[in-house]
Amino acid sequence: MNGHELDAPPPLRGRSDHEAVLEGGRPPAHRPVPAIQRKRAKSLRSDMTDAEHRLWSALRGHRLDGLSFRRQALIGRFIVDFVCHERRLIIEVDGGQHAESARDLERDRWIESKGYRVLRFWNNDVLRNRSGVLEMIVAAAAEQPPLPSPPPQGGRGLSSARGET
Numbered sequence: 001m002n003g004h005e006l007d008a009p010p011p012l013r014g015r016s017d018h019e020a021v022l023e024g025g026r027p028p029a030h031r032p033v034p035a036i037q038r039k040r041a042k043s044l045r046s047d048m049t050d051a052e053h054r055l056w057s058a059l060r061g062h063r064l065d066g067l068s069f070r071r072q073a074l075i076g077r078f079i080v081d082f083v084c085h086e087r088r089l090i091i092e093v094d095g096g097q098h099a100e101s102a103r104d105l106e107r108d109r110w111i112e113s114k115g116y117r118v119l120r121f122w123n124n125d126v127l128r129n130r131s132g133v134l135e136m137i138v139a140a141a142a143e144q145p146p147l148p149s150p151p152p153q154g155g156r157g158l159s160s161a162r163g164e165t
Contacts, residue, residue, distance in 0.1 A: 051123035087144040
């Protein structure tokens with residue numbers, strides 16, 4: 001045996017990861033993303049519009065009111081421009097091709113059915129009035145309460161941890 005073999009613990013009861021989950025191991029952190037969607041999102045991140053770049057410079061790194069945003073993120077089968085998962089808030093920056101788009105309406109309805117709020121801004125608004133756009137985002141985030149903290153380890157509340165019923 002070499003030193004590498006000692007570093008990694010053996011699989012649960014000698015099974016594969018999939019079988020280990022079936023036997024009570026931990027499930028994956030999130031649903032796997034199809035390679036084609038991952039490639040498309042990565043491409044969109046590298047080809048952002050001027051308006052998206054300008055907005056991203058204010059959103060990244062918790063710069064806007066301490067909120068954590070991700071860019072070109074997957075929500076279901078859709079790629080959204082910016083998302084703050086904690087406040088379930090999505091920001092879309094659109095050009096003229098999105099004016100009164102039935103596809104965008106269907107997409108927004110589906111995303112909102114998952115508990116997210118969608119804010120749409122025109123490219124011109126972001127480029128000419130970025131501070132006004134940022135104020136609207138902060139106000140919308142304040143209206144959305146943050147997601148609750150996860151339960152303590154094991155999913156027990158304080159009363160069951162103390163043995164109370």
